Every structure is written in structure tokens, then in C-alpha cells.
Amino acid sequence: MKLKRELCVRMLSKMYEIRIFEETVDDLFARGLVHGTMHLSIGQEASAVGSVFALRDEDYILSTHRGHGHCIAKGADINLMMAEFLGKETGYCRGRGGSMHIADIEGRNLGANGVVGGGIPLAVGVGLSLKMRQTDEIVMGFFGDGAANQGAFHEALNMAAIWTLPVVYVCENNQYGMSMSTNRAFKIERIAQRADGYGMVGVTVDGNDVLEVYEAAAKAVDRARSGGGPTLLECVTYRWKGHSKSDQERYRTKDEIEAWKRRDPIKLFRERLLTEGVITDQEAAGFEEQASRTIAEAVEFAKSSAEPDPDTILEGVYA
Amino acid sequence: MKEMTYAEAVREALREEMIRDDSVFLIGEDVGTYGGAFGVSYGLVDEFGEDRVRDTPISEAGIMGAATGAALMGMRPVAEIMFMDFTTIAMDQLVNQAAKLRFMFGGKAKVPLVLRTPGGSGTGAAAHHSQSLEAWFVHVPGLKVVMPSTPYDAKGLLVASIRDDNPVIFVEHKLLYKTKGPVPEEEYTIPLGTADVKRTGRDLTIVATSIMVPRVLAAAETLAGQGIDAEVVDPRTLKPLDEETIFKSVIKTGRVLIAHEACKTGGAGAEIAARIVESDAFNYLDAPIVRLAGLDIPVPYNRNLERRMVPQVEDIVAAARELVG
CATH class of the missing domain: 3.40.50.920 (Rossmann fold)
Known part of the structure; x- marks a missing residue:
């Protein structure tokens, strides 16, 4: 694959934004500034960026509880995301949703989801309406390895297949559904094998190689857009952090985590771009610094934003 | 006024709204050629085609998810769950997704859908095909719950439910389907929330x-x-x-x-x-x-x-x- 500099620069920059955003909110949580919990996708940035970058701006995504990466990759305003984390009125959901429910309707991100697998059937409805309206837009529905064992997965993938819907399902296999490893939760080698059961194409890629993800996603997107129906794309990756803030990490070893950290998707991509002469080391450092500034500004925006007015608590239940 | 059955009144509301607004479509098990388990949508597939009167596999969670996703996109799906008892299978999509998405997204999305479902006993179908579960849905913020008792109310309330921008659970009664009553010739709606x-x-x-x-x-x-x-x-x-x-x-x-x-x-x-x-x-x-x-x-x-x-x-x-x- 001949690397296009402009695309690679944008992808690397987004991966830095995601990484630094999550490291920052992790720190804000530790300092007591974030209420509740969060599910970090540090280590999975290539999966989010490689997939979403295969879409056009007018395409849709449905995300998951571990969805910060999808949201940023889709072009979210970091200020509004950070404000949502801090529960502020200026946040994407006016402080009503928090980390697990961020949606950017204008940016065509139809939302993260607090229920594992909850978004998989929604993608059927989005795909169905796009098809009924004869647009050439598509929807990308994310979920994790855990969600692939939900009943909704079966119902939805079958419906997407029989109706040849413009859907790309991206299964981010990060090896664990909370503490349950994929080795214990599946009798099959690859989750993408399940695509056979629905008569759709199933592909498994190295989810830590952003270019491999991008190429596979681009093929799936083309298939969906050209009337070829849905694809199940499995990105094999790893979450470096615990499931959520309650995780005591009793189910995996430090050695395992360290082994995956040596395959850091950002480091791998940066090194490849340097090796192939696409960017210089100085440029790469510049992208990282720019991402840090963006996130720091977002923290300031969020901190200085107003809390929701308690008198508005009943708003938004009904249209 | 004309005389018609409760089932015919529901069908007439569906038909007229589908003519009026091409974002309205039906989705559910056997709603097409079969006409739904109680024949309520019988004949509509011939008039509107299989795209807008969409038969589904036996996948209640899938049906509710498809309806919710389509509603998020501005469509106005009317989903049918064959028996109210089977709404249990669609509960996540209904209660966690359809009902809550608008609020969770800070009021920036709408979910204009109707779930039609027949409730009630009296048909000898026993405990899996006879329940009246409306109180569950009344309990959930974000849902509306409608229970018509006459053909007049069924039509007017269904038209209002389809035009409503929120998820509406429309509970029909199997024993009422064949009951007859007067229904106006002209278009009318009954605002939700009027006894x-x-x-x-x-x-x-x-x-x-x-x-x-x-x-x-x-x-x-x-x-x-x-x-x-x-x-x-x-x-x-x-x-x-x-x-x-x-x-x-x-x-x-x-x-x-x-x-x-x-x-x-x-x-x-x-x-x-x-x-x-x-x-x-x-x-x-x-x-x-x-x-x-x-x-x-x-x-x-x-x-x-x-x-x-x-x-x-x-x-x-x-x-x-x-x-x-």
C-alpha cells in the first residue's frame, strides 16, 4: 500500500487526540473531577480510527460504552465532549448522558450505548431507513467481543443480511468482556466466523494496525454503499486499562498487558511512517503536541462551563 | 359516520397515515400477506408494497431496534409485536433505548415510533398469549401508553400516536377487534392524554x-x-x-x-x-x-x-x- 501523507497525518493526529483525551479524563477522574465511571479504549485507537476514516462525513456511526475513540474519530468537538464528561450544560448531552451516552447527532454519531449490544439492532433501523430513502449513505455499528454473545447480535445481523442493508458492523475484539476472556466465552477462533451463519462477509484484521483496519473497512464500506450488504469486520485488539473504574485486574497478568503494550498501535504507526519517510520525527512530535493543546483547551472550556440549571431537570424526556 | 370494527378502524388509521406521510411504515412478524396474527394489517401490503409493510423474522428485539433506529433517523415506524407477552423479548430496545435516547442525548434526538400490540385474555391462549402488561410501560419515563376501547377511539388515537414525536405503546385488545362502532368519514385525531x-x-x-x-x-x-x-x-x-x-x-x-x-x-x-x-x-x-x-x-x-x-x-x-x- 502506497501511503498517502495527508490521510496518514490525519489518522496519526486523531490517534493522539484519542489517547491524550483518555489519559486526561483518567487523570481528571483520579482527581475527583469526573462523576461516575468511564470505559477507556487506550490501546484500541487503531480500530476506531482505521474504521471511521473509511467513512464519508455524511455516513453514520453507532458507538458503545467504550466509545470515546469512535466519537473523536467521527470528528466530535473535543470541547463539547469534555464538557459532557464534567456534566456541564455545554456538553454534547447537556450533562444528562456522560461518558457512556455521548451522541453527536449533527456529526452523525447516533450515540454511545450503556447496554452491551444495545446499538446492534439500532443499526438495522438506521440502515433500513437509509435504504428506504435511497440515499448512498451507510451506517457503521460498533460493538465489542462481549456483545457478540448477546441475543440481539443474532437477531440484528440476520435482519441486516436478509435485507441487504448498508451496514458495516465492527466488532472490536479487545479480548475481554469485563473479566471473561474470549477464550472462555467463545468456542470459535475468530468472531468474524459468525458472519457465515448470516450469509454476510466476515473479515478479521489486526486491530492494532490502523492501515490494515482502514483497508478492510474501506472494502466493507464500498460493499455497503454499492448495495452489496453488510459486513462483519473484527478488529483484534486489546484494552490496556481495566473494564471500568471498578476493575481490580484479577483476571489477567501484567506480562500479558506488557506484551500488548509493546504492540502500541500509535507507536507502530508512527514508526512505520518514519521508516517509510512519510513524516519526520519532528513532525510526529508536533502532532502529539497539537493534540495535547487541543485536549488542554477542552479541559479549560469544560471547567469554565456552567452546570445545568436544576430547574431544567424535566426537559428532554418527551419531544 | 360509518360503522366499522375496531380492527378495521386500526387498519384505516394505518392506511390513511401511510398515504399522508411516506415516512410511516409497518414492521413486524407476518404483518404482510398474512395480515398480522389478528388480520389487522390485512391487505396493506398489496397497496403499499413489501418495503413499507415489512415482514420480519421472529426477532422481537430486532423489530424494536429496527423501529427505534429508523425513528432516530426521522422515519415514523409502526411496529407490531404479535402478542403483548412478547414485548418482554424486546424490552431492552423499548425501555433502555427507545424511551431514553432523547433524554440521554440532552433532548437532541427524537424517537417517533408506535408499538402496536394486542393484550388481554379471553381467547383461551393461556399465560404466554394473554397478559396485560401496560403498567410496566406506564412506569417508564419517555414512553406514552394508549389503550383504546372503541373503534372511534382506536382510529383517532392511533392517528395521534403516529403523528406524536415520542415512542407510543398502543395496546389493542383481542376481544375488541370484532366489536363495531361509529367512526367519522372525515379525518380526525384524539389528542393523547384526553379521557x-x-x-x-x-x-x-x-x-x-x-x-x-x-x-x-x-x-x-x-x-x-x-x-x-x-x-x-x-x-x-x-x-x-x-x-x-x-x-x-x-x-x-x-x-x-x-x-x-x-x-x-x-x-x-x-x-x-x-x-x-x-x-x-x-x-x-x-x-x-x-x-x-x-x-x-x-x-x-x-x-x-x-x-x-x-x-x-x-x-x-x-x-x-x-x-x-
Whole structure:
């Protein structure tokens, strides 16, 4: 694959934004500034960026509880995301949703989801309406390895297949559904094998190689857009952090985590771009610094934003 | 006015809304050629095609998810779940997704969908095809719950439900499908949240929903012959609930009997009773509120047991006589 500099620069920059955003909110949580919990996708940035970058701006995504990466990759305003984390009125959901429910309707991100697998059937409805309206837009529905064992997965993938819907399902296999490893939760080698059961194409890629993800996603997107129906794309990756803030990490070893950290998707991509002469080391450092500034500004925006007015608590239940 | 059945009134509402608005479509099990398990959508697939009268696999969660996703995109899906009992299978999509997405997204999305589903017993179908689960949905912020008792109400309320920008649970009753009544020739809607006084009276108020409405009206005729003049209030929508019409009637009569088919414990009657007690109407009560409801058991198969489980005309007469005493 001949690397296009402009695309690679944008992808690397987004991966830095995601990484630094999550490291920052992790720190804000530790300092007591974030209420509740969060599910970090540090280590999975290539999966989010490689997939979403295969879409056009007018395409849709449905995300998951571990969805910060999808949201940023889709072009979210970091200020509004950070404000949502801090529960502020200026946040994407006016402080009503928090980390697990961020949606950017204008940016065509139809939302993260607090229920594992909850978004998989929604993608059927989005795909169905796009098809009924004869647009050439598509929807990308994310979920994790855990969600692939939900009943909704079966119902939805079958419906997407029989109706040849413009859907790309991206299964981010990060090896664990909370503490349950994929080795214990599946009798099959690859989750993408399940695509056979629905008569759709199933592909498994190295989810830590952003270019491999991008190429596979681009093929799936083309298939969906050209009337070829849905694809199940499995990105094999790893979450470096615990499931959520309650995780005591009793189910995996430090050695395992360290082994995956040596395959850091950002480091791998940066090194490849340097090796192939696409960017210089100085440029790469510049992208990282720019991402840090963006996130720091977002923290300031969020901190200085107003809390929701308690008198508005009943708003938004009904249209 | 023209005479038609409850099922025909529902079908006419669907048809007219599909003609008026091409974002309206039907989705559910066997809704196409088969016409739905009770024939309600029969013939619509011939007029509108398989895209807009969409048969699905037996996948209730998938149906509700598809409807919710399409509604998020601005479509107006009317989903059918073949029996109300099967809404249990679609509960995540209904309760966690459809009902809550708007609020969770800070009011920046809409979910304009209707879930049509037949509830109630009386068909000998036993405990998996006979339940009245409306109270569950009344409990969920973000949902609206509609329960029509006549062809007129069924059509007018369904049109209003389809045009509503929120998820609406539209509970039809299997035993009402073949009942007939007058329906206007011209277009009309009944705003959600408006009760209807089906009979005026002065001695007691009977609040009744769905199949209980015709039973209560029959009981009221018997009671009239015995010198008891019952007022019958049909809330028509349980959420939003037209409290004012109920309170007004209670203030007038001073006695309240609430009748519903669903199990008594945690049923919608408990909520209605509580609203009355919390209001000024409480000061006008001359006797404790009486609830007549389904027994707290799964719906039995045996004809006599099934009948015994749910309030019948004679039960309503007896309860009213005792209340007026």
C-alpha cells in the first residue's frame, strides 16, 4: 500500500487526540473531577480510527460504552465532549448522558450505548431507513467481543443480511468482556466466523494496525454503499486499562498487558511512517503536541462551563 | 359516520397515515400477506408494497431496534409485536433505548415510533398469549401508553400516536377487534392524554380501560335498573393521564371504582387511586376507593378459570352495589 501523507497525518493526529483525551479524563477522574465511571479504549485507537476514516462525513456511526475513540474519530468537538464528561450544560448531552451516552447527532454519531449490544439492532433501523430513502449513505455499528454473545447480535445481523442493508458492523475484539476472556466465552477462533451463519462477509484484521483496519473497512464500506450488504469486520485488539473504574485486574497478568503494550498501535504507526519517510520525527512530535493543546483547551472550556440549571431537570424526556 | 370494527378502524388509521406521510411504515412478524396474527394489517401490503409493510423474522428485539433506529433517523415506524407477552423479548430496545435516547442525548434526538400490540385474555391462549402488561410501560419515563376501547377511539388515537414525536405503546385488545362502532368519514385525531366520559351519572365513578369499558357500560345499564346511576370514565391513555377529567367526576359522585384486566398488584389502578388520594378530589370521597382487577396469577387456560381471573359484568355490578351500599 502506497501511503498517502495527508490521510496518514490525519489518522496519526486523531490517534493522539484519542489517547491524550483518555489519559486526561483518567487523570481528571483520579482527581475527583469526573462523576461516575468511564470505559477507556487506550490501546484500541487503531480500530476506531482505521474504521471511521473509511467513512464519508455524511455516513453514520453507532458507538458503545467504550466509545470515546469512535466519537473523536467521527470528528466530535473535543470541547463539547469534555464538557459532557464534567456534566456541564455545554456538553454534547447537556450533562444528562456522560461518558457512556455521548451522541453527536449533527456529526452523525447516533450515540454511545450503556447496554452491551444495545446499538446492534439500532443499526438495522438506521440502515433500513437509509435504504428506504435511497440515499448512498451507510451506517457503521460498533460493538465489542462481549456483545457478540448477546441475543440481539443474532437477531440484528440476520435482519441486516436478509435485507441487504448498508451496514458495516465492527466488532472490536479487545479480548475481554469485563473479566471473561474470549477464550472462555467463545468456542470459535475468530468472531468474524459468525458472519457465515448470516450469509454476510466476515473479515478479521489486526486491530492494532490502523492501515490494515482502514483497508478492510474501506472494502466493507464500498460493499455497503454499492448495495452489496453488510459486513462483519473484527478488529483484534486489546484494552490496556481495566473494564471500568471498578476493575481490580484479577483476571489477567501484567506480562500479558506488557506484551500488548509493546504492540502500541500509535507507536507502530508512527514508526512505520518514519521508516517509510512519510513524516519526520519532528513532525510526529508536533502532532502529539497539537493534540495535547487541543485536549488542554477542552479541559479549560469544560471547567469554565456552567452546570445545568436544576430547574431544567424535566426537559428532554418527551419531544 | 360509518360503522366499522375496531380492527378495521386500526387498519384505516394505518392506511390513511401511510398515504399522508411516506415516512410511516409497518414492521413486524407476518404483518404482510398474512395480515398480522389478528388480520389487522390485512391487505396493506398489496397497496403499499413489501418495503413499507415489512415482514420480519421472529426477532422481537430486532423489530424494536429496527423501529427505534429508523425513528432516530426521522422515519415514523409502526411496529407490531404479535402478542403483548412478547414485548418482554424486546424490552431492552423499548425501555433502555427507545424511551431514553432523547433524554440521554440532552433532548437532541427524537424517537417517533408506535408499538402496536394486542393484550388481554379471553381467547383461551393461556399465560404466554394473554397478559396485560401496560403498567410496566406506564412506569417508564419517555414512553406514552394508549389503550383504546372503541373503534372511534382506536382510529383517532392511533392517528395521534403516529403523528406524536415520542415512542407510543398502543395496546389493542383481542376481544375488541370484532366489536363495531361509529367512526367519522372525515379525518380526525384524539389528542393523547384526553379521557372520555363514556356515560354520565351521579352515584359513583367507574374508571375503566380497554375491554373493561364495554363491560362497565353493560354493568351500568344493569345498575341503572336498580336505581344506581354510574358515571364511566375511560382514560384512553394511561400516560399521559387526564387526571382532571377523573378528578372532576370523583368530585361529582364521591365514590370511585377502578376496573382493569391487568393483575391488581402494581396495576395502573393503583396509580390512578393514588393520584385521586393526592388531589383535592380526596376531600370529596364518601367511601374508600375500590379496585376491581385481574387476580394476581398467570392467566389460566381453563375457560372458567380464565373468566374467573378477570372482572366480568356481574363482578362490576356487585362491586358497584357494595360501594354505593
